[in-house]
Amino acid sequence: MKLDSKIPQGPMAEKWSNYKANQKLVNPANKRKLDIIVVGTGLAGASAAASFGEMGFNVKNFTIQDSPRRAHSIAAQGGINAAKNYPNDGDSIHRLFYDTVKGGDYRAREANVHRLAEVSNDIIDQCVAQGVPFAREYGGLLDNRSFGGAQVSRTFYAKGQTGQQLLIGAYQALMRQVNAGTVDLYTRTEIVDIVMVDGKARGVIARDLVTGEFQRHFxxxxxxxxGGYGNAFFLSTNAMGSNGSAAIKAYQKGAAFANPCFAQIHPTCIPVHGEFQSKLTLMSESLRNDGRIWVPKKKEDAEAIRAGKLKPTQIAEENRDYYLERRYPAFGNLVPRDVASRAAKERCDAGFGVGATGLAVYLDFKSAIERLGEDAIRARYGNLFQMYEKIVDDNPYETPMMIYPAIHYTMGGIWVDYELQTTVPGLFAAGEANFSDHGANRLGASALMQGLADGYFVLPYTIQNYLADDISTPRMTGDEKEFVDAENEAKAKFEKLLAIKGNRSVDSIHKELGLVMWDFVGMARKKEGLEQAIEKIAAIKKEFYSNVRIPGSGEGMNVELEKASRLADFIEIGDLMARDALHREESCGGHFREEYQTEEGEAQRQDDKFTYAGCWEYQGEDKAPVMHKEELTFEVVKVAQRNYK
Amino acid sequence: MENNISLTLKVWRQNGPKEKGRFETYKLEKVSTDSSFLEMMDILNEQLINDGNEPVAFDHDCREGICGMCSLYINGRPHGPDDDVTTCQLHMRKFKDGETITIEPWRSAGFPVIKDLIVNRNAFDTIIAAGGYTSVSTGGVPDANAIPIPKVDADEAMDAASCIGCGACVATCKNGSAMLFVSAKVSHLALLPQGKVEAARRAKNMVAKMDELGFGNCTNTGACEVECPKGVSISNIARLNREFLKAKLQD
Structure with missing residues (x-):
């Protein structure tokens, strides 16, 4: 497998300009002759599909939901970063680039990140022109706030619903193109395979989730x-339908899967409360601006709380352990996500956890309420407090919130070069689905930026460089042998699942997989545990293919069948994550190997051995994948150990 | 505090768009009051699958009240017996031990049933496609701060833009009108200078599409505002009417 990152020539700040100046373009008459398939309608998919349509390409856009507006980008709360420097506080493209590479613990490709920072400002302009109602100051200009990992205020926001507003902007741009006839929209339609013709991606096999019929698209x-594959853990902050199936299909067709073990665990989620739990709800990172995180200092207090004999408000100040403030006096409660998550786990594992399960810590607003008054706290976080109260039935103004870390975002994904093209010619990946910009850890408010950058301002250029060589390639009808074979193969997979007729529901097996992932491939990993995980996942795979029960047939809507086909792919992803985590003998960003930590328990990178992206190549059913390296070189950023003390 | 309750569920089952539907009755024991309504539905489905039956199909996705996918009509109310929540945010502590809960799909001419509790809401996308956007393409737009926008207008636009497109307003309306949905989009964009340019044209096109798709007329009952999980105000309907009138006068 050849991993050519295709980084353009020239100094870092000129690479993107150089690329655009020298790339191939497609003229308007030829654009009409070219078809592009876009899978997904989140920020990256909707913005790409809309932009391609506006340019004059013929677009087919697919979503598993009933409307493009349901994509999980909609749930992002906090904001979107850009290097506008409106607050005049010293921000610049260079600084946003630098913070992102550093925040990613030096495991991202510099050239891609620099381009991301360059186009960030265009995104804000575009969104405002679309009518995105960003927060404004009384003077009528845009407001900014600060987020973790930055010393400037560069985050634009729309209440606590920034993802929703940006997605609606992209969705509306997309629907404008649907109306114009440049985009054909396929809702409730899932991609079940990618069609290869002469070594190039030339189409997809789709399944209509309402009728169960298979379709061939060129x-x-x-x-x-x-999107990402965090639902391999069953419980995550992702939506129930978020899945990694298209990524796995790409991988099985020869696309390298990069850094699968880099998953972000968000420290402030509402804890798990029972076996029936279906998902975890995130409480915005912004709460850590005013909330103080603690557990009881004495084990007997923690035990009494767990037994329901003591309330947190009865624990005297001197008997509380504000462990983040104790361990990280410089950053306190505002350490990055990975550090805060691991510290919570450490306390709970040591027996100081609270809540009925012992897997929770307190996030306390008492000091902030005393300092600022309840009204000020209500104005800042009212909607979050209300959300918490609806779920937990507890008043966070009076009793501290309980929180625990949960799987939130996957930095790993399909390997792409500078043009966002995978190792399969003609197959591109954008947004969370690719691996490119966040290294081993993503900073807050950067996911929205990356999704829209890829869709609005990167792919519309780079895809032309590929398509320029295709202007004489005639459309295929879908009746070619490659399409027919791919459809038959996909059908056979679904029939195989339906034929198992075992005794266990899809969810019960998915939950079992999730527990293995959380226990062995979660916040802290070690060699023996990861080896065990690989064995356990293999056993789960066997159980799945011999004992899953899918009621109904392949005709008409069958939700269990959809879930089963996604779980089959999550099992592959789980295995890949464990293998990648096992091979990466260092701790960096979201990947923490217990063997590689400093005396104080901090993550320790092994730069001499692991300054690369680990790219996995599929070798066939039940064969171990092979890892290739994309070595990372840092021309501009000075690689250093992160320190938050 | 957590309790376990037993429930009788009367659930609408319908195999396909053209099939005849009927209520089926199920018993559920030991449902934690800490679970969400949709987690209760998961428990029901697990029980149905284990008994060799087909699970109940229902729409859901984010389970945190923002995607707008969940759409259950519970005991005669869209999104059930709690205020300002979507079905996924409704918790079982709102129900009593031994209670009978009736669960139906959205019922409206504009939203035909696909299966069980799942309906087809593509009509909303079609209405947006008719004009629910600003006609700008990617690139070549002015700097984001080039046009100052009064904070009150931006905030009001944001409130209108909070609509999640779930369809509760249509489901609760005795006329099956989509006016709250349409007016929220018209208001959101008309309040901002970027959207004002084509505000009248937008109102006219979206209303025409809404009528064409079989949604009913608005008779100002205000039921939509009461059931809207995001508190979108019916004052938006007045603004839509103004824009619509402007467009008609220009004709």
């Missing part, structure tokens, strides 16, 4: 914008 190029 495209001169295929873009996957299908």
């Amino acid at each position: 495209g001169h190029a295929v873009v996957l914008a299908t």
